[in-house]
Structures are given as structure tokens and as C-alpha cells.
Amino acid sequence: MSTDEIGKIKVALAGNPNVGKSVIFNAITGAHQHVGNWPGVTVEKKVGKRRHGEANLEVVDLPGTYSLTAYSLDEVVTRDYIINEKPDVVVQVVDATNLERNLYLTTQLMELGARVVIALTMCDIAEERGDSIDVKKLSHLIETPVVETRAYEGKNVGTLLDEVVREATRKEHHHHTVGYGKELEEKITTVERLLEKDVPLAEKMPLRWSAVKLLEGDEEVTKRIAGSTGEKEILKIQDETPFELIEAEIADKRYEAIDAVLSQCHRRGERKLTMSDMMDRVFTNKWLGIPLFLALIWAAFQITFTAGAPLMELIDMGVGALAGLVTENVPGWFGFLLGDGIIGGVGAVVIFLPNILLLFLMLALLEESGYMARAAFIMDKLMYSLGLHGKSFIPLLMGFGCSVPAVMATRTIDDKKDRFITILVTPFASCGARLPVYIILAGTFFGRNAGNIIFGLYALGVIVAVLSAKLFRSTLFRGSPAPFVMEMPPYRAPKPRAVFRSTWNNGRMYLKKAGTIILAGVVVVWILASFGITPGGEFGMVDYGGEESLTAHIGKFMEPLFKPLGFDWKIAVALIFGFVAKEIVIGSLGVLYGAGEEGLSAALASDPAFNPAVALGLMVFVLLYMPCMAVVATIKKETGSWGWTAFSIAYSTGIAWLLAFAAVKIGILIGIGG
């Protein structure tokens, strides 16, 4: 950039996975990026803005990466951004408890010629361990600004930004690199010379970095020089170069340099067996691991359901009273729309806010504690035998919240087959939007067993996912899953602030959704239920939700499909609109039953079309049938193929129909069908 004036400064946040980049990003920009204690939370770059003094900062949060040699899709995002977009300053976020490995990336960034500012995180943990870091000295030795941050408390962010601005506006950029020894350096210089010959290319690529990468046999960089003047000679040099040896030698030299620096400014405290190590012995124990996982998940769901129930009742009372007030006092069709339509429909969704908050609270605890990565590890063996990768378990667990980020989370899976299988089965994990359906139906028709029925549905979702994976593995994607490699983050007592933030964000999004998409959906359903073809053959207002209404026509049209399941036209309509967002299944039923005042539960209980068997079938159907619009769009984006997207819709709906049919029939067999 032009260094004379302070204008827009492009800042990239880069670093190893799970070091706290997103926490810093949120602190700088006020965004609500997802944060969690396992590697691979952020998989897509995210831009935010901040004004700092005179400067306009454009800050980018990037996925974590161990090095600039990218393996998985999320790492490619980071590498491409740093190399192609050339940010003015790269803030490398460095985990103070793991300096050596983190600084390895620093050496690469420096080689790229990037202006680097280091933000140290996890200093609290390093202190607790008794490590000591002389920050000034470290900064001096590597000739790079180093700022100790405590972004999770919002501290030192200003200081960090001061350094960023100073670095961006500094006239001279001091280029420093690690020396690789005479022999290698000679080779590097030769390649650099060859690259230099092609001027336009040389302007785009940092020479030394490219030369090193070429000597390491990096495919991406080799592709980039295709057609350049020096290509032939470089390829010839590459032919004579033992890539692996060179790579190892370069890595050695880098670590040597890092050690030389650290030995002067870093002292490790005495290492003792920490609580985290102790917990690992037990939680990843061969025999106890899986049962403990099940027990913890069971507890999480029971809390979501049991503790949510009375809170839900409170909101329900409020909604009922409001609907009553409106129907009594607002005259005409508008009162009707407001009372039966909007309050009946949106209210039926909003009352689940406590459950949703609790669900996301449980997920936040799971993520922040560091147990998420363990769950993947514990399940790896089992998953492997079923044709899934251990890492696939993380999207499945995240899917209990929302399938959209869950499908995106598959980007951390390196192998394409593993990744596609995971994308296809992830929507079977029951997301938060489906929970209201279960709570209403199980609560109405299964009384005290509701909790167990709901837990059973979640389990069914996972079982279907896993068996489908097995099926896909033995038909569409033959082969065996790649080996499991994943860094285990340390267990940490979740920070209340982080947990609260994450929970509340999700709650807010739920309310927002209720006020927008769901509101729109239920208004549409209300209109369709209010208008229709009158007996005289004219279009106009008809008996609400009666045989002549448009909803009835739509429902009747679909009825043959749902008849074997025992679903009537109202359910059919609700299911169709559920494609927009699954909460609308409940919202639509709320509208169609005009359930504002008395509550949907009571309305359903008194409808002869419903019985426990039908309710069970409906829950199974909602659990498994095609994912909602947003997820379909995400699947399209992540697979890049309409074919696979269509397959996903058809497969899930087919399975849903079959299993719902089975559920209804079993229900009738065991005598709950009447």
C-alpha cells in the first residue's frame, strides 16, 4: 500500500488452528464468529471492519493452518488469501503455550515477505503452568512486534491495533528470513534468478518463498509457473531434487532458528500431570470412553427437555393470554390474522426459546470444554468400521445445533470421499429446528415418556446417518476412510462469557428467524387457509381451513402420498412448508388449528386424525425428510453439484417415508394407533 497516508488497511488474522483467532476477530470487529475449543472451527474467511484512529481496518478472520502448504479445503482458503490478496499486515495469532510450533508458521510468513504482527494468546494458561516469556526480548530477536492479548476479556486489543497501524505505515519493510545453509541457498538463488526473468510473474509472487516451495515440489506453485520463461529449467532442477529431503532439511533449519530464539526468551515451567491429562486418561479409556460419552449426551438432552418444560409453559401462558386479548379486542379479519395466524403460528415457535437456549448452552459447553475433539477420537474406531472418518463425528454433533455450519464443517476433512459421505449424512443429525416438533408431539402424546422418545429420535437420526454412510461407502464411494489425525486441544473450564455469548447468539438468531422467515411462512399459510374456491366456483374468502380453502386443495393433492402414513392434509401442508424452515411445521399446524389461545398441544390432542402412532410417524418423518432450504443451498455450495444435492433430497425423503411408515405400523401393532 502507499505508506504515506493512512487509508484502508487490509489485516489478515492467521495462525495455527485453535489458537484464538476468532476470539480476537470478534473483539476487534464486534462480530459473532463461532468460537470453540477444537481445531477447525472456522472454515471460511470472514471479513469485518473497524476504525482505529485515522485508519480504516478491514480485518479478515481465516481458518487455522499449520503451515502454508495446504492440505484441506479450509487451509487452502487461508493460503490463497494470504498469497493472492496480499494483506497489508498479517496478524499471526500465536498460542503462548505452544510457541515452538506456532513460530514455525511465522518463519513461513516472513519468507513470504508479509508484514507480520504477532498477537500472543493463552497467556493466562501459560502463566498458570509457570512458563515465562520475555515478550520484549522475543520481539527484539525476531524483529517483529509482539503483543500480549487477552481478547476474551476485550483487553489489549487497542495496543494490538496500534502496532498493526504502525507496521502498515512503516516505510521500510525489513525482510528477514531463515538461512538454509550454503548448498541449499545456492539452489534457491538459482531458482530465484530464473523466476525473475518472467517479470509479470515475478511481480505477483514472492520470489524466495516461491523458490523454496518449488524446491519442496509444491504442486500449486509449480502450476503457477507454467508457461513462464524459466519453466523448463526450473522443471529440470526439480527433477534432480529430492523433495522430501529438502523439505526435511528446511524444516530442521527453521526449528533450529526458532530454538535459538526461544532459548533466550522463553522458560518452561515444570511440567506436571494436569487435570486435562488426567481427564484424558479416563475419557478416552477403551472401555469407559463410549459409555461416558453417551451418559454426558443423555444428561445434556434431559436438561434441554426437562428444564425447558416449565419455562416453556410460562411463555406459553403469556402467548395464550396475548392471543385471547387480540381476538377479543381487534375486530374483523385483521384480528383473525393476528390472533390465529401470527400469534398462533409464530407463538407456537417462540415458546420453544428456552429449549433452544438450553440446547445451545449444552453445545457451547461441549465445544468450549474441548470434549468435542475427544468425542471424535473416541468414536473414530467405531466410525472407521462403519466407513466414516472419526472427524465426521464433529459435523454430526454440530448438526444437533444447525445443519448449515455442520455441513460446512466437513471442509476440515481432507479426503474427498470421506467429505462427501459426511455431507450427505450430516442432515440426519437432528437440528434445533426439529426439536419443537418433537416437544409438542411427544409432550402431547407420550406424557412422561416424552424425554426418552425424544432421546430415541436423536439416536435414530445418528443411526440412520451412520448406516447410510456404510451404504454409501460400499456403493457410491468405495475405499476406506483416511487415517485419523487431529490435534487434541487441552480441556479447559469453559469461560462463562464465551458460553453465554454463543448461547445468546443462537437464541437471538432463533428469534430473528421467528420474526422473519417463520412469520412470512405462517402468514402465507394463513392466507392459503382463508381463501379458496367457493361452492359457487368463485375465488374468495372461505371457511377458515375448511375443505374449500387453498390449503385443503394443496393438502388433498399431496394426500395420496401421505395416506399410507396416516397423515391428513393438514400435516401434508405443514410438511411442505417445513421445507422453508423446519420450525414452520409447528408454525403451520399452529395456524391451521387456529391454536393461538388454547395452545397447539390441546388442539392436537382433541383431533381424531392424531393418535400416538401417527405422532410417532410424523416425528420420524420430520427427523429424516429433506433438509430445509438453507441446508440444501449449503449442500449445493459444498458439493458444487446439483446432482448430489438432488440425490440428498431424494434419498432423505425416501428414507423418511419408509421409516415413518414402519413407525406408524409398529405403533399400531403395539396398540397406540387408536
Next chain:
Amino acid sequence: MDEKRLRCMVLFGLLMAEMYLTFGLLQVVFGITGRGILLIPGDIVGGAILALIGSVFLAGVAVWLGPRGEDAGAYVHVGAWLGVIFCLVRFVFLAANALAFGLGMEDFGEWRITDDMVPMLYLALFPLAAMLRWRTKSRKEMRGNDKEDEKVNRGQDDTGVSTREESK
């Protein structure tokens, strides 16, 4: 931590293993037969979880007898944590049910507070007390360490049960 303290912990683990397993299995059996007595109601899932916690303690004892005896402390420690965590979970249930009763919700007319006085809740008093004691003890050790550390540190160190407090 010294040998003596480890032995103490393992002994405590054995005691807890017995208690959690007994109560847990009783609850499972009561759950299957559909009976149950005051303070030990039948509950298959709840009982299974108690038994699982008991198994963690028991695993600690088993590890102590094995070649890597010093790891035993980790199991007892984590077992105690689990006991306390599930007690909290159970306490949330109790609070929620009490609220539901207060609101006069369906299904809760018959609810009595004793319905929710289950082993998962009250058994945790033992691990809780033990944990508090371990904490104060390790604090004291820390203070003692400066002056007369010989006595405390004579045994093997690094036995696998150093808590955060110890390293502060």
C-alpha cells in the same frame, strides 16, 4: 504427591465404587421390576449412569493394582468430578420439576420433592467433600512447601494427581 496419599485416594475410590455400583444396580433392578423404595426409586438410565460412575472409581482401583499404579489417582479424581457433575444435572431436574409443580402443570399434580431425592443427588456429597478436602490439603502443602518441604516431598512425585492448585 506421596504414596500414602495415593493409597488414601484409592481406598476412597474403592468405597465410592461400591456405593455407586450398589445404588446404581439397585435402581436398574427396581426400574425393571417396576418397584422402588423411598430415596431409591427405580430408574434404568439413571441407575446405569451411577453404575458407570462406580466403574470409573473401580477402574482406578484396578489401575492401582496394575503396572502403572500412579495413574489410579486420575481415575478417582475424575470419578469424583463426574459424581458432582451428574449431581448438578439432577439438581437442575429437581428445580425444574419443582417449578412445573408450582405452575400446576399437567403430570405434576402428584409430584413430591422426595420423588427427586435420588441417589445421583445425595451420593455426590461424598465426592464433593473429598474434593474440597483435596483442595485445602494441596493448598496447605503449597504453603508448607516453602518451609519444610522435605517431609511432604519425600515420596514419589508426579503421581498423576497434581491439581491446578498445586502448580500455582
